[in-house]
Amino acid sequence: EAPVEAAPVATEAVAPVATEEVAPVAETVAPVEETAVQEVPAQEAPVAEVAPSYNADMSVNGANTYPAGQCTWFVKNALPWVGNYWGNAADWANSATYAGRLVDTNPTVGSVAVMAPGVGGSGGYGHVAVVVAVNGDQITIEEGNYAGLSYNSRTLSKAGMMFVH
Secondary structure (H helix, E strand, O other), rough: OOOOOOOOOOOOOOOOOOOOOOOOOOOOOOOOOOOOOOOOOOOOOOOOOOOOOOOOOOEEOEEOOOOOOOOOHHHHHHHHOOOOOOOOHHHHHHHHHHHHOOOOOOOOOOEEEEEOOOHHHEEEEEEEEEEEEEOOOOEEEEEOOOOOOOOOOEEEEEOOOEEEE
């Protein structure tokens, strides 16, 4: 191929640009109105009660395969005889029966309270808790993941619940 020659570049003279002198601008400061600041007292974050006898380790391991922090995880940590892979809380009565555990409507200290959805304030997956006291038709339970708390204790009616022994 033949070499390509660069085209000549045209040059023009540039005339100097005239500049006008500008007078300085006076600085204007507008008054600032002060607004009262309302002080709000600092609120301390609620401290969740923690039962000293329960494993506070939130990790999942072979000894407890339930999701850390859930009610199922809490009960499995409290009662090692509870089986793994029993499903959601509402499934525990059936799963425990198939695993050979006694399941009935009679609470005893150390049994698992199984609540179907809506029973005892449980949500759509049900709820499980550890029975720590029985007084007629009333039971006292210890539970995890109830009302936003990692640990909770309350007394309620045993009506509508099943108990795994």
